[in-house]
Amino acid sequence: MKFKAITGKQGSGTEVKDVTYVEAARWGKYRWWRYLLGLMIILFAWMIAANVASALVAFALDGQEGVAALGRLDYAAFSPVGGFVVVMAGFPVFLAGILIAVSLIHQRHPRTLVTAREKISWRRVGHGFVAGFVPWVLLGGLGQYLLYPDTFSFNSDLKTFALFVPIALILTAIQTTTEELFFRGYIVQGTSLIWSNRVFLALASAVIFTLPHATNPESQEGGWIGMFLNYFVGTGLLYVVVSLIDGTTELAIGAHFANNIAYFLLFNWSGSFFAAPALFSISEYHARFYDIISLVLIPVFLAIAYKVFKRDEDSEPVSQSDRVGRR
Template identity: 30%
Template sequence: MYIEQAYKGSSDSWKFILGVFVVFGAWQFFGGIPLIIALIMSGATGTLATGDMGSMSEALGSNTFLFLMLLTFAIGLACLLLYVTFVHKQSVRSLTTSRRKIDWNRILYSFGLWAFISLALLFLDIWLAPEDYAFNFNLVPFLILTVISIIFIPIQTSMEEYFMRGYMMQGLGILTKNRWFPLVFTSLLFGMLHILNPEVEKLGYGILVFYIGTGFFLGILTLMDEGLELALGFHAANNLTAALLVTADWTAFQTDSVYRDISDPVLGWDVLVPVLVIFPLLLWFFSKKYKWSNWKERLTGRVLTRDEFLSQENS
């Protein structure tokens, strides 16, 4: 009963609606102030109007820009957890999972599994098409990148998971009293929030199929496993390996990574393979490992009322 964990705090509808605006505003406005100040001080104010991440990264240096960009998520996550704690009177544990305590083994297992798969797929692609990659390793910038990434990328991905699959999933479930609407809504919203990424400008709106599909995958993970742990681990591994291992001039993460993708990107079947093949296989694997059942009820079923939930909790 992951969605029903919201009943362990103050679950008034207006608090959820206000919370979305408060947290999103803090994330986007207050979180962006350090980046704006840095761009002004560097004389790169013109990049603010265009929103060109590549120009911002060039003006500030890739590591400085990455740090300031990730800092916005740290501020957003802090605001979210404070709002949940003091306004909803809800614990971080019940926002994270329906289990008696947060299952760190699940987080680490999901992280390790996807990091291994990501590494394998990357090096397979380098072996099959070495002309598409340039060795980009530079020790000092890479060490700085590693420190920034290890500390702040899990914070960035946790902010997205706690906000989308946590706070909004629980809030919409309580409001609509079903599970399918929060799954669909948060998955579509997760995809649409990536619409300003440079990948979309380079490849077209078709790339949103991948982002929306990823949103559905993470949402299904959360509802089937009754907690955020698997989604937290997967998302952190995905972004961390991307930041450290490979970068390109047309991606959101432009870093001093080990490799640079120098190919001319084309939107093709490789966008659909994760959504239609890899993610379903991962769901099947996790379902066997964690013995998931009753898929229809967990993904589309009714959310209990507060009285029903508390009655079950006390029985």
Template identity: 30%
Template sequence: MYIEQGYKGFSEGWRYVVGLLIIFFGWQILGGIPLVAALLLKSDSMMNMPTDYGAMANTLGLNLFFLLVLLTFVAAMGSLWVVIRFLHKQSFTSFTTSRKKVDWKRILFAFGLWGIVSSVMVVLDIYLSPENYVFNFKPMPFFVLFVISIIFVPIQTSFEEYFTRGYLMQGIGIGSKTKWLPFVISSSLFGLLHIFNPEVEKLGYGILVFYIGTGFFLGILTLMDEGLELPLGFHAANNLFTALLVTADWTAFHTNSIYKDVSDPVLGWDVLVPVFVFYPILILIFSKKYGWENWKERLFGKVLTKEEFVALTDGDSDLA
């Protein structure tokens, strides 16, 4: 009963509205101050500040730009933590999982599994299409990138999971008393949040199939496994290994990675393979490992009322 974990704190509708305002203020306003300030210092005026990812990265340097982008998510995560702990008065454990404590083995299993698969995919593509890549490794810049990535990328990916499949999933589910509605909305919104990524400008809106498909995949993991552990591990591995292994001038991550993709970006089969091949296989692996059952009820069933939840859990609540 992951969605019902929201009942373990204050779950009135107005709190979610206020919470969203606080989160967006921290994410978009406070979090952006260091990046804007750094760009202003490098520019003659605000009118001459670079606005696209590539220009900003060239102006500030790859590692500094990457760090400042990730700091926006540190501010966002801090704002979300304040909202959960002080506005909803909910523990972060119940916000993360329906289990009595966070299952770190689940996080590490998803992280390791997708880390291996995604790395093999990158290495295989480099082997099959060496003309599309240049060896970009520089020891000191890469070491700095590695430290930045290990510390801050998990914060960035965790915020996206906690916000879409945590805050929105629980809030919309409690409000609608359905599971399908928060499942569809949070998964679609996750994809649409990437609409301003430079990849969309280069490849077109067709790339949103990948982002939205990933959102639905992670939504299935959340509802079937009754917690965020698997999405947290998967998402961290995906972004971390991407940042370290390969970069391109037309992607959101401009980094001092080991390889650089210099090919002309084309929307092709490689966008569809993860969504329609790898994700179903991963779902099968997770379902077998963790014994998932009652798919229809877990994905499309009704959300209990607060009274039903309290009666079922014998009054177990963060507010008790």
């Protein structure tokens, strides 16, 4: 299934029909060395510049002791909101690296990491949010409460929670969108120049997404089974598959934001890497429960995304400036 995004002539004179965001990898300037250079810029922004940004925020919050705490990955040394901000501070820099790579190195619009159409369908992003948020809250959150009620505690500090809500909404939107633009956008587009086979693209993206999440406390608690089911299958593979089916990363952007914001604002495990002053705190992480939930959520998510909601069939033409360019 593909979007009928444009029908027209590409720079080479060949007719372009049913274009997806994957084909946008060949718009603008796309020689292999450009993707290599773009990847280096993005990794520098993510691995180095982003850590500098977090260190600056840590210093602003708690001086040298804050920087030392960051070096120990001791986010509990900060206030609940402060620790969250320190962790998330690097994502705007990560995002900037992606935008620089696409805009300057490939000389095409960053929107092409999301869709081949003239405009992003925020309606479809909303579909992804609902399809991700509702089953996660009902099955993951309430399910654990019904099975393990003793692990739940209510956050009585509503003043801190009220302060945290707008901060969490903004920073989580940046975090999840950045990850989607990179893992489901840039990585998929770049690997498509090697081989456009959808199975290859899905597996490559899912593996690359799983690796940096392997050190998360949830992965350590769940072992390799939990890491495989939660990050590789339940998130990495699911999001790239729906992106390849839809021809855009819109569903994945909405679903990823829904998953994380529910975790940060509603049900947060106290031992999480992203510990947050959520409405409810979970004292014990039941890895096998979440392994099962990850598998159950997949068909539920797909049913809501493709049965309850319908894809947008109308499209708008993409400007020639986005498509025409030298390699």
